Amino acid sequence: MLNPLASIARRWTPSPRTLRRAALSAVVMSVLIIVTGGAVRLTGSGLGCDTWPKCTDDSLFATPEQGLHGAIEFGNRLLTYVLSAAVGWSIVAVRSVKPRRRGLTRLAWFQFWIVLSNAVLGGITVWMGLNPWTVAGHFLAANALLTVAVVTWHRTGEGDAAPRPRVPRPVRRLSWAIVIASGLLIALGTTVTGAGKHAGDSSDVPRMPWDWTNAAHLHAIAAWVVCALAIAMWLVLRAVDAPDDTRARARDLLVVLLTQGGIGYVQYFTGVPEVLVSAHMLGSSLMWIAVVRLALSMRERPLDTPAIPAQADPELAKA
DSSP states (O other): OOOHHHHHHHHOOOOHHHHHHHHHHHHHHHHHHHHHHHHHHHTTBTTSSSSSSSSSSSOSSOOGGGHHHHHHHHHHHHHHHHHHHHHHHHHHHHHTOSSOOHHHHHHHHHHHHHHHHHHHHHHHHHHTTSOHHHHHHHHHHHHHHHHHHHHHHHHTTSOSSOOEESSOHHHHHHHHHHHHHHHHHHHHHHHHHHHSSOOSBSSOOOOOSSOHHHHHHHHHHHHHHHHHHHHHHHHHHHHTTOOHHHHHHHHHHHHHHHHHHHHHHHHHHTTOOHHHHHHHHHHHHHHHHHHHHHHHTTEEOOOOOOSSGGGSOHHHHHO
């Protein structure tokens, strides 16, 4: 007896383009769930649904009595199902590749388990009345999902051979320094929101025990460190004559960082308005994608020659 995935894989082989699009859909939905989760906080709708997994003790759905806040929070919960569908589509496409790519399949399934665990963490966050520590954990778990989704997307365009370096070792170490500094930057961002003005609900929500402006200053220092490392990377890649796509990744990161830094300073000096905070959250996701893609571009895994005609990309066949 074949399980459903094996049965689909037996009858269907996705083209490289379909595989890439399936993996990309999980990346897009991971970003969207982060941004809409921020919208829940910024509109004060974090407790729009009184409990979890139901919206109220008596209803799975938002009720008219809960008003706009209930609709916003319930809408964000519904997006989790869309995210799950995107991750599921990625799993099906990856599993159906021939020959079977077990490493890629594990990455796709890892996304599923992160979605499941973060949904539970989101429920715990509601039960704990938007405790800022669980809120921060919920956000960081969403970024963990984004990380795995980006790696999966990248790996769909590679083969399964051992990775080969494309730049010297010191440059690769610099890329890991950027990854670590950027991860710290994102984590420090949660301390700003955890102590800041947007608690996520109009009720007496607990906050992190420090002044949010001090947290913002520390966050800004980390941002400058990341910018300095990114500039150094851009210059080093030019000096070592790195591949064009790697240099493009470094340039993209610089553009995102400059934009993100500008938004961050404007929102700080204008009293952190909701629109700019939301844009800053989107920028955070785009920055992290750029960081991960830059690190991944430091090595390569050559594509295997397709053994099955259905796997060959028609666009490549015409070239």
